[in-house]
Amino acid sequence: MAKTDDLILFAQVVEHGSFSKVAELNSLTNSVVSKRIARLEEDLGVQLLFRTTRKLTVSEAGKVLYQGAKNVKQATMEALDAVSGYGEKVSGHVKMSVPTISGDLVLADAVAEFCTLHPGITVDMSLDNRFVDLIEDGFDLVIRTGYLEDSSLIARHLLDSQWVICAAPSYVTRNGRPERPQDLIRHNCLQYAYQMTGASEWEFIGEQGNYMLHVSGSFSTDNAGALRKAALGGYGIAYVPRCLVYHDIMGGQLIDLFPEQVGKRLGIYAVYPYTRQPSQKIKLLIEHIRKRYMEISHYFCH
Template identity: 85%
Template sequence: MKNISSKNGLIMAKADDLILFAQVVEHGSFSKVAELNSLTNSVVSKRIARLEDDLGVQLLYRTTRKLTVSEAGKVLYLGSKNVKQAAMEAVDAVSGFGEKVSGHVKMSVPTISGDLLLADAVAEFCAEHPGFTVDMSLDNRFVDLIEDGYDLVIRTGYLEDSSLIARHILDSQWVICAAPRYIALNGRPEVPQELVDHNCLQYAYQTTGASDWQFIGEQGNYILRVSGNFSTDNAAALRKAALGGYGIAYMPRCLVYHDIMEGKLVDLFPDQVGKRLGIYAVYPYTRQPSQKIRLLIEHIRSRYLAIKHYF
């Protein structure tokens, strides 16, 4: 019984050192971890050395150039990560009892929504909460939240990863549109099937294929294969090509909402386009999502809903 008690006491006493060890492995630097925790390099070194002495194994191989994790260290790191995560969740669980929101969030957002509203919305949230910082990347690729270290991702599309939590914000309807100039020169297609005779500008960032355009039919949705002389993975470039009268484009409605309202582009099939994708706030699975993430998502959601008619 005495051995069990002493072992439990050792585990409880070393929780802070385990968290510190996990940070050293993740950052690969004693000095970086010392800076993050307002400690000196020597203190960090002594605490890791003490952990090694207590466990009776070498966890890290240290040279003047780099740190290498031993096999025992790799095993311990897996458990240390859980200790670190549990501590963060415990703090986050009670952070809502105070009014101050602080900390740092690394997030990724799609380029269209980033330009349209998210850059402003997130910057506004930071301004409302001094001490809160955000590193926001505009990227259309489906980033790996865990591998790339993201706390929050805003994404449009179909989500299948069960290890992530996804909160639906709203749906984004796609449109098929062209400039009056293009229609004047080439005629307006009356039914979707006539698109095969037109120059169709293609958005390469599509999981279903840039030339596969989806429509609503009497027997359900169907795909029409189109072709054209211009394809791009940049939505802003696609919009400019359409505004220039160079072809018919297939893109999210929010990107060209004002252009359609002002008559710069014509919505050719307003009730027949079948592509409609959900916009989600996605974050790694935890038992208790952090207060700062919950509040940031709610702020972002409110900004989306304020202009839901764009979508």
Template identity: 75%
Template sequence: MTKIDDLILFAQVVEQGSFSRVAEQNSLTNSVVSKRIARLETDLGVQLLYRTTRKLTLSEAGKKLYKGAANVQQVATEAINTISGFGESITGHIKMSVPTISGELLLADAVAEFCALYPGMTVDMSLENLFVDLIEDNYDLVIRTGYLEDSSLIARHIIESQWIICATPDYIKRHGQPTEPETLIDHNCLQYAYQTTGASEWEFKGDGGDYILKIKGNFTTDNASALRKATLGGYGIAYVPRCLVYHDLLKGDLIDVMPNRVAKKLGVYAVYPFTRKPPKKIRLLIEHIRQRYLAISEYF
């Protein structure tokens, strides 16, 4: 039992990033927490944490142990919650990260609505396109658009996001409409530096299957709103998620230049760390978000 208690304490230290906060949380002294972590390291024969005056950093062994320790903590919490009834209550805090496009399009409103529905909940939502490390950065939930590789995470598919090539009618009038992907070589291609692929590598459908075409242009950005504004200004052709410019297409401010030729389609996923059973608040938030996506599925 002593080692199990130390594992749970270790998981808490990783999540809180502080001996003092864990000590306060468990009504212990800093020295007791430090000694118990040191005892765990001695028992296992490895160093788990690198300690400096400013921060705690996990060693490679510490990262591996944390995944198991977090599960031990989760199981213990679930067992206690089953008795107390707290496990099914919708209270607490969720730290999450979402892509900028989806965040601005629907997630900011959806998550704020969720908090209004459950007054005991607070959510810290970051808008960023970086593929954050859920474990290292202590995220409870991440909405990702792209390809998933980390098997230590659980992912729930929400929707598929189709990309398109678009330009303003004025740009097409001045420079002509490309009819085949290869003719894009004669155009100024505005580039979105999104992490899943290179900004200048555009994916197309061909008779022999999908292929990548290398394009060129004078403007690159990692901000979707900036790319949309540059495209609406008539400065070039852009390769973007359809949801970003859905209303612009409806109004005729932008034209879908090459329908049926763009191959890029990325899944949108709700991702959370592996546990035997995610807390009810996470399950409810994921379902709330999924329903908001499905309500505007035509955008994608």
């Protein structure tokens, strides 16, 4: 009969692709990990892993077992997390991914503060705009902007992020101020290539509902900071989340050209895998992040 802890160990080996990494995670030696996987193979009468000096390959039988072993690991972690909430001290590790703008603006500070408030918790936070695969990449929590369709995930709405169209006073002086959205067709529009709807499709509020305007320009980037710098330099008109340029608009370094007409507003969500019992540490972290967003909610929306 395969032992539960051996199944969990096997799931970790498949996920990390390395005996040594799993040995380190569990404070074991490589030989102990190797022996326990060999014992599992012996108990089941099948080879689960093919080992070479370069890499580990999972056999067909191993892939089938991994699906079940992964569920065992998840259920065990959920059970431990559910109980850990009864103690005063929460502990454990959280792997999370956040968008670059929110990461720079509020989340890096908020999450580091959370770790200080809860000394038993460690967090590995990556800044990434792509919608990562929570299950495949092993994330416990992801903060994302935009609509979520995957029903295997739970999303908690934190706040909305309004977009703005802005330019430096020097650009307006040289090229004139567009009075209505259609005037943008004659301007150099700097494009944020990360957008889901396409960098050159800018959304406006119309009498019969929102509409898209196709713009063009000489500069496009997938980095929000680079786009902000180009706008501040007077090189064109930018279409960006309000929070990115809030201080620039307040300080007069950028002009909000269409304050009431931009139609793009996206929700910011805390997303985590669907489980019946979200862990206490994830609940606390989401609540901490939500509070910090609320403190600067005026950066995101009027």
